[in-house]
Amino acid sequence: MEKMRNAFFLTPVLFAALTASAAPVNPAAIRAAAAYSAGQGGTSFLAIQNGQTILEQSANEPHKIYSGVKAFWGLTALAAVDDGLLSLDERVAETIPAWSADPRKARVTIRQLLDFSSGLEPVFYLHNNDPGDRDSLAIRAPVVANPGSAFIYGPSSLQVFHAVLKEKLKGESPTHYLERRVLHRLGLGSQRYLTDRAGNPLLAAGWLLSARQWAKLGEVALAGGAPVLTPGSIAQSWRGSGANRAFSLGWWNNKAAPGGREFDIESMLVPKWQRQTWGGTVLCRNAPSDLVACIGSGYQRLYVIPSMNLVVVRHGSGTRFSDAQFLRLLVGK
Structure with a gap:
């Protein structure tokens, strides 16, 4: 783990020079979250606030998401x-x-x-x-x-x-x-679509993206959908449904915070759907309620916190990882 921790580096950007759109994040909190990620099998890490890279490790290496x-x-x-x-x-x-x-x-x-x-x-x-x-x-x-x-x-x-x-x-x-x-x-190109014999791609999985590439989606979320959508359209992704208030259009939300139930979402998806319970789902009770995330098997994560103007990506290797613990470290709680 010490070797992985040393692999992280702060960019030359001074935290005091970050734009006023969000208060600068605590660099110690970012490092603590990155170290936790690495200790739980993390293979890459990227944190971007106000458009500036704060901390990165292997951020240009593609991984399955x-x-x-x-x-x-x-x-x-x-x-x-x-x-x-x-x-x-x-x-x-x-x-x-x-x-x-x-x-x-x-x-x-x-x-x-x-x-x-x-x-x-x-x-x-x-x-x-x-x-x-x-x-x-x-x-x-x-x-x-x-x-x-x-x-x-x-x-x-x-x-x-x-x-x-x-x-x-x-x-x-x-x-x-x-x-x-x-x-x-x-700024992305063609992806690994895993087409079938009829030429249909698999929509549920298949792509390989680096942390930097995946972070582009997070930046779209921060920008209210620009440059892809008209203003306000992306809010459809955070509304949830009657069946699961914490999920819409590929995004998981934290709207139930500071209440709700913290649990391993990937583990909940393992049993048959009849045995799954989604009431009160929350990623982290201590994280802002406007937090949203994309979740991929093996603990691949893209987190977006609009109130902090923050995008964080981590790729995992399948080792057990806690969203709630990671996010508590990230926000200094």
Whole structure:
């Protein structure tokens, strides 16, 4: 761990010279959080406040971000709303006619697909390298809970969204739209899409991003969606759903702080959805309630704290890691 701790370095930026948009963070708190991350298998770390790099380690090395990908597709959905292609609250059956024949599928909205509250069977084998036509398999998957009643985290809902977006684009592929409308504006290029035999990408995971690259998404969140979205649109990502108040469009929120329940979100996602409990979910009771995060398996994390104008990225190696402990150190609590 000592070797890892020494690998961190402060940039030449003086903390007193940070812009007035947020009070300078405590450098000792940032170092303490970075040291905790390293001690729990962290492989990279990056902290940016007011647009200035405060502390970094291996920030340019790409890593798998797993479910961290989901928020990029959420951002793409919001771009499609801005472009007049769709509404989050329209019924999926308006675009996928086969869903009209099923009373429960007929009620599902695009928002519920993106919030994982559609009630659709998760169909985890869609993560496999060659599952067949992911979109068709997801469209045919059964609804196992009433729409809006349960948080069921899995790839099928996102693949149905891919099919909807593909129809809405009328010739342009969703990945091309993602790149043109979102990634290029962030200075990012084509990603590792893990396409199936029908050419459908896996929306739930697959990308490799460095801490610096992933932080670009955090900077979009701080900027209210710019340069991708119109002002105010990104707030849809923090609203939560009736099934899970702490999750929307690929982002986890801390709105229940200073109350709520702290627990390992990744561990909660392991049992079947019927045994998961999401009431009062909070990332850290001591962190600001405006904190939002993208969470990827193996403890990949992107944290954004707008009230501190702070973006923090850590990549993990799978060693157990506590969001609450890390965040308490980060904010000096």
